[in-house]
Amino acid sequence: MESHSKLSDLIGTAEEFDRATRESLPELLERATVHTKRFLKETGQWQNDVTHEKLALRWGYELVERFLVCGRTEVPCRPLFLLESLIAKYYSQPQPLCYHQDLLSPLGRFLDGLVSRAVVSRDALMALFYHLYGLRQGQVVRLLGFGAAESQRVYKNFERWRQAGWQRTMEEVGVAAGDLADLEERQRREPEILNNEVQRLVRILQAHYRKSEPEHYPCLSLDQWRDLFRQDYGYDYRIWHLALCHECFSGVAHARSNVLDGHGRVLIDLQIRPLQKGTAVMAVLLGAKGGKQHGSAAERSPEPISSTSA
Amino acid sequence: MEAQQSEALSQYRQRLLESLRDLPRRQNGEHPARIQVFVNQDCVGTLDCDGVDPLFSFATRDRSIHLVELRGETGLLIGGLSAPELGLRTARLAWSGRAIDVTVHNRLEGGSLRLAHKRRPSVWGAFGQAVRNVLPLPAETALPLVVPRGLVLAHVLLLAAVGVLIVDRVLDRPRSSDTGPTMATVVGREIVSAAQTQEAIRRLEETMQAMLAAQTASSQTLAGQQKAIVTVQRAVEDLGRQQKQMGNQVVSVQQMEEHQERIARQANLDVERMAQVLMGQVQSERAQLRDELHSLSMANEHLAKHVSSMEKKNQDLVGRLRAAGIEVSARVKDGAETPPTVAKEAGSSESATGPSQTAEARPDASPLRFFVSFQEGTTEESIDRWFQDLHARKGDADHGWYSVEVPRPPQQPAERFMEGLKNVKIVKAVATTRTRLSAR
Numbered sequence: 001m002e003s004h005s006k007l008s009d010l011i012g013t014a015e016e017f018d019r020a021t022r023e024s025l026p027e028l029l030e031r032a033t034v035h036t037k038r039f040l041k042e043t044g045q046w047q048n049d050v051t052h053e054k055l056a057l058r059w060g061y062e063l064v065e066r067f068l069v070c071g072r073t074e075v076p077c078r079p080l081f082l083l084e085s086l087i088a089k090y091y092s093q094p095q096p097l098c099y100h101q102d103l104l105s106p107l108g109r110f111l112d113g114l115v116s117r118a119v120v121s122r123d124a125l126m127a128l129f130y131h132l133y134g135l136r137q138g139q140v141v142r143l144l145g146f147g148a149a150e151s152q153r154v155y156k157n158f159e160r161w162r163q164a165g166w167q168r169t170m171e172e173v174g175v176a177a178g179d180l181a182d183l184e185e186r187q188r189r190e191p192e193i194l195n196n197e198v199q200r201l202v203r204i205l206q207a208h209y210r211k212s213e214p215e216h217y218p219c220l221s222l223d224q225w226r227d228l229f230r231q232d233y234g235y236d237y238r239i240w241h242l243a244l245c246h247e248c249f250s251g252v253a254h255a256r257s258n259v260l261d262g263h264g265r266v267l268i269d270l271q272i273r274p275l276q277k278g279t280a281v282m283a284v285l286l287g288a289k290g291g292k293q294h295g296s297a298a299e300r301s302p303e304p305i306s307s308t309s310a
Numbered sequence: 311m312e313a314q315q316s317e318a319l320s321q322y323r324q325r326l327l328e329s330l331r332d333l334p335r336r337q338n339g340e341h342p343a344r345i346q347v348f349v350n351q352d353c354v355g356t357l358d359c360d361g362v363d364p365l366f367s368f369a370t371r372d373r374s375i376h377l378v379e380l381r382g383e384t385g386l387l388i389g390g391l392s393a394p395e396l397g398l399r400t401a402r403l404a405w406s407g408r409a410i411d412v413t414v415h416n417r418l419e420g421g422s423l424r425l426a427h428k429r430r431p432s433v434w435g436a437f438g439q440a441v442r443n444v445l446p447l448p449a450e451t452a453l454p455l456v457v458p459r460g461l462v463l464a465h466v467l468l469l470a471a472v473g474v475l476i477v478d479r480v481l482d483r484p485r486s487s488d489t490g491p492t493m494a495t496v497v498g499r500e501i502v503s504a505a506q507t508q509e510a511i512r513r514l515e516e517t518m519q520a521m522l523a524a525q526t527a528s529s530q531t532l533a534g535q536q537k538a539i540v541t542v543q544r545a546v547e548d549l550g551r552q553q554k555q556m557g558n559q560v561v562s563v564q565q566m567e568e569h570q571e572r573i574a575r576q577a578n579l580d581v582e583r584m585a586q587v588l589m590g591q592v593q594s595e596r597a598q599l600r601d602e603l604h605s606l607s608m609a610n611e612h613l614a615k616h617v618s619s620m621e622k623k624n625q626d627l628v629g630r631l632r633a634a635g636i637e638v639s640a641r642v643k644d645g646a647e648t649p650p651t652v653a654k655e656a657g658s659s660e661s662a663t664g665p666s667q668t669a670e671a672r673p674d675a676s677p678l679r680f681f682v683s684f685q686e687g688t689t690e691e692s693i694d695r696w697f698q699d700l701h702a703r704k705g706d707a708d709h710g711w712y713s714v715e716v717p718r719p720p721q722q723p724a725e726r727f728m729e730g731l732k733n734v735k736i737v738k739a740v741a742t743t744r745t746r747l748s749a750r
Contacts, residue, residue: 025330
């Protein structure tokens with residue numbers, strides 16, 4: 001109650017804002033979650049179950065994070081009113097969040113976390129090629145037509161994703177260790193069914209999140225993609241769009257099959273956990289002995305795994 | 311089961327709260343070489359912080375900028391700003407020793423965003439700042455982010471000189487106490503020491519004066535530099551303003567050109583449309599003329615046929631007349647009871663030119679009667695004069711219609727005669743008896 005009154009009071013400096021909000025984080029999260037629930041109810045997207053509760057919590061968290069960062073520049077202000085204004089502005093947009101009944105399952109939340117993180121994180125964007133298609137750094141670089149410098153630039157801090165990024169993403173979207181274990185078990189039992197479901201969900205997710213890519217990055221025809229590769233430009237375009245558009249990526253992979261030892265058909269091949277260094281070396285060794293490697297798409301040739309590889 | 315789910319939900323909430331609590335620490339640990347810029351939650355580009363001139367600009371045409379977000383390469387939100395629908399909004403987003411100046415300007419036709427990355431101050435800069443905090447400069451020279459290197463150098467030299475003198479004094483003291491002192495030597499040493507001290511003080515004073523002079527000079531230099539910087543800043547601002555004006559002018563010139571092009575295009579279209587209409591009219595008139603010519607030629611042909619048939623009839627009649635004349639003369643010869651007028655009539659008929667005149671000769675015998683009405687305001691005098699000119703008899707007037715009797719009608723058909731009367735100025739209408747009655 002005391003924190004409520006504090007949040008309703010006028011706050012004059014950024015330091016005061018930090019202090020007041022730090023003490024009232026549970027209340028802020030609760031308020032943002034309640035507003036999200038109301039939005040979902042009013043748009044007919046709510047059901048009384050734990051998955052919907054998790055969805056509301058997740059979006060409440062995103063809104064509070066934005067509020068904590070943007071609010072510091074809004075002082076003097078009344079934090080509670082500012083939060084409500086920010087929430088109202090956010091939910092007044094068309095399609096503010098990607099809602100689909102099938103995305104509430106552990107697999108849906110897992111994919112939603114990966115794709116939504118890819119929109120804001122270069123590391124997650126590059127990781128999508130591995131998690132969705134099982135492609136490693138060398139293969140991605142060859143498919144996207146990058147040179148050494150460009151490869152170094154985009155994979156420079158990829159280690160962060162393996163060490164912390166993936167884990168944080170899973171925590172933020174509410175995929176618990178048990179959910180991951182269930183997914184792995186299902187992948188072991190029925191990989192094809194799982195990959196088909198992934199392909200269906202990925203289309204839904206990519207259609208939503210691709211809206212936030214730069215306006216001048218539309219889908220291109222195969223001839224236009226060929227021109228882009230031939231004239232050697234649009235590196236960011238290639239990464240952004242091909243990671244977030246399954247159709248374009250399939251077309252480009254087919255057209256550039258020569259760079260992947262003739263395996264031009266890129267299929268969905270879900271990889272749940274990021275490839276660890278030791279696993280990569282083992283995979284190479286097993287591959288050399290004829291064992292199975294990660295990914296069924298095109299990568300089957302041993303390649304050096306650098307410290308920054310996926 | 312329900313309790314398990316509730317516990318899982320509670321754990322999830324706790325994790326999210328911990329993540330929010332951890333946000334400032336994560337932000338401070340973020341040192342991205344490139345910062346991703348999001349406008350209204352759409353990625354619009356990256357700001358290269360390691361570049362020579364770390365600036366970023368972006369403009370929208372159709373919508374205003376209401377939310378700017380800066381994210382590191384991991385996707386972590388490190389700064390954000392809400393902007394009003396219209397107007398200017400500036401802010402400095404600072405974290406982890408870095409700062410980015412954000413300027414958002416929303417207008418009716420769109421918004422613009424400008425980001426300027428401020429580098430972390432160098433060692434010299436930090437030291438200069440510390441010195442400036444200890445020895446505040448005059449107000450007019452206290453500009454931020456300007457490192458007074460001359461001043462700092464002078465202070466450092468001064469401190470070093472003082473340190474050297476102190477060390478020298480400390481080293482002198484044990485050296486003087488090595489041997490047993492006598493009065494003379496003590497006095498002598500004291501004198502020497504006093505002289506050395508005086509000399510040292512003098513040197514120190516000289517050094518101090520030199521330092522003061524250097525400090526004054528460096529202060530003046532600094533003031534001059536800062537004035538120059540202020541001038542440069544003003545020039546840059548003027549340049550920016552002029553660039554903006556130029557940009558606006560370029561936009562207005564482009565708009566004018568577009569407008570003129572549109573007008574020219576419209577004029578061309580109008581001219582083409584007009585030409586098409588005129589061409590259509592000309593073609594239709596030509597077609598009409600062609601039709602009229604055709605109908606005229608047909609009528610001409612028909613008339614020629616009619617004239618030839620009439621001539622044939624005339625010749626036939628002339629032949630018959632001759633035959634009748636011969637017959638009459640034969641009868642005259644044969645009998646005396648035939649009246650001589652018949653021969654005369656036959657001779658006069660023979661002298662006539664054709665059957666039409668024979669047909670028209672019949673109305674000459676009887677007077678022509680018809681009705682006429684005059685224009686309103688026509689005086690009785692004019693009407694009487696008209697009757698006199700026509701050599702006609704004026705009959706009774708009934709509802710504006712006068713009955714007219716022409717005792718000796720002219721040598722032309724009655725219809726043509728009456729049509730000719732209609733062309734007289736004061737005549738309103740001409741009618742035969744029947745038409746007059748029907749008109750009533």
